[in-house]
Structures are given as structure tokens and as C-alpha cells.
Amino acid sequence: xxxxxxxxxxxxxxxxxTAEQLTKLSNDKEWYVRSWVAEHHNFPIPILExxxxxxxxxxxxxxxxxxxxxxSILExxxxxxDSNVRYxxxxxxNCPILILExxxxxxCWNVRSYVARHPNxxxxxxxxFRVKNFMTNYKLAHYxxxxxxxx
Numbered sequence: 001x002x003x004x005x006x007x008x009x010x011x012x013x014x015x016x017x018t019a020e021q022l023t024k025l026s027n028d029k030e031w032y033v034r035s036w037v038a039e040h041h042n043f044p045i046p047i048l049e050x051x052x053x054x055x056x057x058x059x060x061x062x063x064x065x066x067x068x069x070x071x072s073i074l075e076x077x078x079x080x081x082d083s084n085v086r087y088x089x090x091x092x093x094n095c096p097i098l099i100l101e102x103x104x105x106x107x108c109w110n111v112r113s114y115v116a117r118h119p120n121x122x123x124x125x126x127x128x129f130r131v132k133n134f135m136t137n138y139k140l141a142h143y144x145x146x147x148x149x150x151x
Contacts, residue, residue, distance in 0.1 A: 005030060012036035019044045031056035038062035049073060057082040064088035074099055083108035090114040097122055104128065 003011065011017050012025050013036055025037045026047045031054070037043065038051045039062045052063045052073050057080075063069060064077045065088050078089045078099050083106070089095060090103045091114050103115045104125055115121060116129045 005033070008033045009036055012040060015042070017042070023047050026051060031059055034059045035062040039066050041066070041068055043068070045070060045073075052076055057085055060085045061088050064092060067093065069094075071096055071099075078102055083111055086111045087114060090118060093119070095120060100125065 008025055008028060008030070009032065011021060012033055017025075017040065019042070022037050022040055022043055025033055028034055028037075034051060034054060034056070035058050038048065038054075038059055043066065048063055048066065048069065051059055054060055054063075060077060060080060060082065061084050063073060064085055069092065071094070074089050074092055074095060077085050080086055080089075086103060086106055086108065087110055089099065090106075090111050095118060097120060100115050100118055100121055103111050106112050106115075112129070116126060
């Protein structure tokens with residue numbers, strides 16, 4: 001594929017891009033191109049798995065942001081060394097409770113805060129955060145329903 005950087009990005013963003021085109025772009029030397037490919041809604045899962053191991057953390061963040069990212073990849077990315085990647089796992093709309101439970105003890109307050117705000121966050125985890133006051137710099141009560149506030 002002899003395309004300019006802008007053409008590659010346009011192709012990676014295109015809803016009509018084929019799996020073959022996206023697979024080729026997933027090997028591009030530019031992380032920016034790979035990141036757009038990782039977010040594509042029609043991306044082949046085996047290539048998404050490959051990009052979940054990309055050396056560039058921004059590409060891994062984009063994998064975690066992909067709405068079609070399978071749970072198995074989210075599980076892997078929940079252990080990523082980069083807290084930004086873990087943040088996007090916690091923010092993923094399909095993040096299961098088991099992963100939210102794991103991320104509830106994350107060292108990064110930003111990850112924990114999104115776990116607390118996640119629509120799938122169970123009440124017992126919200127209560128855990130409230131009692132432990134796990135968040136630094138922010139009061140979790142701000143994110144909880146009024147019924148949980150202590151007077």
C-alpha cells in the first residue's frame with residue numbers, strides 16, 4: 001500500500017474499509033495509523049488482539065476504547081502497565097463486574113473513580129469506595145446516589 005499518512009488515516013477511519021485493508025494498516029510503522037485502526041468498529045478480532053500488545057500505549061488505549069473489544073482482550077488490558085489503558089478498560093461500556101472489581105483496587109485514582117461511575121458498577125462496590133474513601137483528591141460521594149450519602 002503506497003499511501004500517504006493522511007490517506008492511511010482516512011482509510012483507517014472509513015466505515016467501508018475492508019478487513020484486509022485494516023489488517024495491512026495494523027502493521028503500519030506509524031502508531032497514529034495503528035491507533036485509528038484499533039478503534040475501527042469492523043476490525044478482525046485476531047488483529048485487535050495483536051494491537052492489544054502494541055508497544056505504544058496510545059494504541060492499546062484505542063483497543064480498549066473499541067466498542068467491539070471482546071471481554072478477553074479487556075481482561076488482558078486490565079493488567080496493562082499504563083494507567084491510561086486501564087482507565088479506558090474501566091470506561092468500556094461492556095466492562096464486566098469481575099474486571100471492575102479488579103480495577104476497584106487500582107493504584108491510580110482515575111481508574112478507581114471511573115469504576116465507581118461505571119453504569120455496571122454494583123452497589124456493593126460503590127459502598128466499598130464510600131467506606132474506604134479510596135479516592136484521593138475527590139470525594140466519591142459526589143458520584144454516588146443521594147441515598148448513599150451519610151448525614
